[in-house]
Amino acid sequence: MIVHSKNVALMCKVFLSSLGPVAMRWFDGLGAGFIDSFKELTRAFGSRYITCSRVPQPLKSLLSLSMREGETLKTYSDKYWEMYNEIDGDFNDVAISTFKVSLLAEHGLRKSLTRKPVTSVRQLMDRIDKYKRVEKDQQQRKGKAKVIP
Template identity: 70%
Template sequence: MGKGHLIMAWEMTLAQISKSPFVRRINKARLPYWFSQPTFSLYNGSTNPVEHVSHFSQKMAVHIGNEALMCEVFPSSLGLMAMRWFDALQEGSIWSFRELTRVFGARFVMCSRVPKPLGSLLSMVMRERETLNTYLDRYWEMYNEIDGDFEDVAVRIFKVWLLTEHELRKSLTMKPSHSMRQLMDRIDKYKRVEENQTQGKGNAKALLEKRDSRGGGYYNNQPRRDVPNQTSSAGAQVINSLFKEPIYQILEKIKK
C-alpha cells in the first residue's frame, strides 16, 4: 500500500471517529460543572456485557437520571476492541442510554458467562501431591461460576474431596464447619501450617546439601515417605459411582 493510500485510510478513520452515534439532543447536552468521572473497569469484549453495564450503572448511580451524561460517559468504560465497535456505530443512531446498552448487549452477547451447574463441584477432587493453596484456587474458581445460594453444600463438598490423609479433612471430620466463614478460618490455619512445613523442608534441604558438599554426611534428594495414598484408580471409582446417581441423592449423602 502506497503512502497516498495510507493517508486516505487515516483520514477516513478520523472522519468515522469524529461522527457521533448519538442524536443531536445528547450531543448538545452540557456536562454538569461539578461532575467528577468515576474510574471504570474497561470492557475488553471477553466478559458478560450485562455485568459491565450493571457495574457502570452502579458507578454512575447518582447521575442515573441524566441520560445524556450516561450516554456520553459510557464510551470511557470501553476497552480498545469495544471502542472499535462504538466508533463504527451509525451516526445519530443512538437516542437513549437504554438503546445504547441494548445494542451493546446485542453485539457482545456471545461473551456472556454460562453458569456452571452445582454438580461441577463434585469433580473438584484434590490431586495427589497438590498443595492446599492450589486446590483452594481451583475449588473457589469453580464455586464462583455457579449461580445460586449453595454455600452450605459447598462447605460439605469441600471436605469430601480432600485427600483422606490430609490433616484438614481429619479436623473437619472431628469438628465440622457450619458456614463458609468458619470453613475459611479453618483453611487459613492449615494453609499457614502447610507454608511453614514447606519452608522448613526447604531450609532442611539446604542444610543437608551444605553438609553433603563438605563430605560430612549422606544426602538423598528423594526421601521416602511411608504415608497412605489415595490411588488415582480409587478416586476414579468414587467419581464414577457418584455420577451414576442423581445429584439430589449425592447431596443427601454429603449432608449425612
C-alpha cells in the same frame, strides 16, 4: 459515584451494595488487607469480572472436583473456590460438605472438619487458611533442610 469520588469509604459501601451473590462471594473471599484503596478494589474486580458474559457453571462442576495426590491445599482450594464462584445459587451447605469429602482421606484438614464441623463458608475458609499456613511453613522448613552449607 462520581459525586462522592472524594469519599472513599462511601464509594466502597455503594460499590458493595451493587454486587450480586456471585460477586459478593468473591468479595467476601478477599483476605484481610488484600485491598488498600478503592482504586485497587475496582482493579481487582475488573480483572476478576472482565466481562459480564460469564455463564454460570452447573453445581455438578463443583461436585466433580477432588484433591489429587501430591496437590497442595493452596492449589486445590484456589481451584475449588474459583469453581464455587462460577456457580449461580446458594449452595453454601453443599460447598462445605463437598470440600471436606473431596480432600484426601489422610489430610489433616479433612480430619479437623470431621472432628469439628464448620457451619458457614466463612468458617471453612478460615480453617482452610490455617491449614494453608501450616502447609506453607512445612514446605519452607523442607526447603531450608535441603540447603547444604
